[in-house]
Amino acid sequence: MNIIHLLFWFLSGLALVSAIMVIASKNPVHSVLYLIITFFAISGHYILLNAQFLAIVNIIVYAGAIMVLFLFVVMLMNLNADTEPPKNRLMIFAGLISGGSLFLVIIAAIKKSDSITNLVQLNTGDAGLIKNLGKALFSDYVLPFEISSVLFLSAMIGAVVIGKKN
Amino acid sequence: MQIQYYIFLAIALFCVGVVGVLTRRNAIIIFMCIELMLNAVNLLLVAFSKMHAISPTAIPTAATDAQLFVFFIMVVAAAEVTVGLAIIVMMYRNTHSIDVNFLNRLKN
Numbered sequence: 001m002n003i004i005h006l007l008f009w010f011l012s013g014l015a016l017v018s019a020i021m022v023i024a025s026k027n028p029v030h031s032v033l034y035l036i037i038t039f040f041a042i043s044g045h046y047i048l049l050n051a052q053f054l055a056i057v058n059i060i061v062y063a064g065a066i067m068v069l070f071l072f073v074v075m076l077m078n079l080n081a082d083t084e085p086p087k088n089r090l091m092i093f094a095g096l097i098s099g100g101s102l103f104l105v106i107i108a109a110i111k112k113s114d115s116i117t118n119l120v121q122l123n124t125g126d127a128g129l130i131k132n133l134g135k136a137l138f139s140d141y142v143l144p145f146e147i148s149s150v151l152f153l154s155a156m157i158g159a160v161v162i163g164k165k166n
Numbered sequence: 167m168q169i170q171y172y173i174f175l176a177i178a179l180f181c182v183g184v185v186g187v188l189t190r191r192n193a194i195i196i197f198m199c200i201e202l203m204l205n206a207v208n209l210l211l212v213a214f215s216k217m218h219a220i221s222p223t224a225i226p227t228a229a230t231d232a233q234l235f236v237f238f239i240m241v242v243a244a245a246e247v248t249v250g251l252a253i254i255v256m257m258y259r260n261t262h263s264i265d266v267n268f269l270n271r272l273k274n
Contacts, residue, residue, distance in 0.1 A: 004167070005167065008167055008171070012171070012175050015175070015179060016175070016178055016179065016182070019179055019182045019183070019202055020182055022182075022186065022195070022198060022199070022202065023182060023185060023186035023189065023190060023195065023199060028192060028194055028195060031194075031195055031198060032198065035198050035201070035202065038179075038202065038205070039205065042205050042208075042209055045209055045212075046209075046212060049212055049213060049216045050216070051212050051215075051216075051233055053233070053237075054208075054212060054233055054236055054237065057237065057240060058205075058208075058240070061240055061244055062201070062205070062240070062243075065244065066201065066243070066244060066247050069247060069248075069251055070194065070197075070198060070247075070251070073194065073251050073254065073255060074194060076255070077255075077258050077264065079192070079194070079264070091188075091189060092189045094188070095185050095188030095189035096185055096189065098184070098185075098188055099181045099182070099184045099185030099188060100181070100185075102181055102184055103177060103178065103181040106177050106181075107174065107177060110170075110173055110177075115169070116168070116169060116170040116173070117168050117169070117170065118168065118169045118217050118221070119167070119168060119169070119217070119220065120167050120168070120169050120172060120213055120216045120217045120220075121216045121217070121219050121220045122167050122216070125216060125219050125220075125229070127215060127216070127219050127229030127230050127233060128212075128215075128216075128229075128230075128233050132230050133230060133233060133234060133237070136227065136230045136231065136234055137234060137237070140227075140231075141234055144238060148238065148241045148242075151241070151242070151245050152241070152244075152245055154245075155244075155245035155246075155248045155249050156248065158248075158249050158252070159248045159249055159251075159252040160252075162249065162252040162253055162256050163252045163255055163256065
């Protein structure tokens with residue numbers, strides 16, 4: 001049990017606990033903040049896997065841009081714990097049962113696999129370095145890259161059209 | 167580290183997201199749970215890419231390709247969030263609530 005394994009268990013526990021707090025907390029602002037903690041823990045996992053580019057992009061795009069957008073919308077609507085609609089106990093129970101049985105079914109299906117004990121390369125390897133990713137992105141994947149810029153443009157126009165007062 | 171721990175972690179995160187979508191009625195929280203599920207899948211893709219990188223029969227560019235898939239998933243998620251939050255703001259403007267149970271009809 002060296003430092004990398006300790007970090008793995010710590011980040012996994014942090015991600016799971018804050019993910020559960022996202023759906024358990026009453027106040028939407030707290031949910032957003034717990035989701036930011038989850039994203040930071042997942043970025044820590046990317047760093048452990050030596051995928052530094054994805055770790056940085058995850059922090060910048062998710063924790064930086066997307067969650068600020070969420071926080072902005074939550075505060076724009078003035079949502080507090082008081083405006084939370086009353087809960088239906090039966091619905092919560094049914095949701096927990098469904099999610100838990102989905103978890104058990106997938107675990108039981110995967111548990112018997114032979115390749116489940118394959119090792120993951122931690123803290124070494126150059127697949128995730130920005131040099132290799134950039135070379136692949138601008139040679140083999142240049143068409144999807146350009147198409148994603150069109151996707152962003154259409155998303156931007158769509159957001160403006162939907163949000164426009166008419 | 168064995169791949170099974172990453173698989174179990176990703177499945178647990180995904181199922182937490184599923185439970186959130188099924189139980190919460192706040193549209194923003196449902197949307198955040200969808201982001202959580204996307205991130206669980208991204209984590210699993212990166213772990214599989216690093217598992218494949220040390221496999222003896224590995225294709226040389228496969229690990230890089232997997233991480234670019236994750237990059238494109240993030241791109242699509244960012245575009246999705248933009249449109250989805252615009253729809254939620256529009257819904258709040260029309261119904262003065264973001265409870266999804268108010269939206270059980272497509273008309274009126």
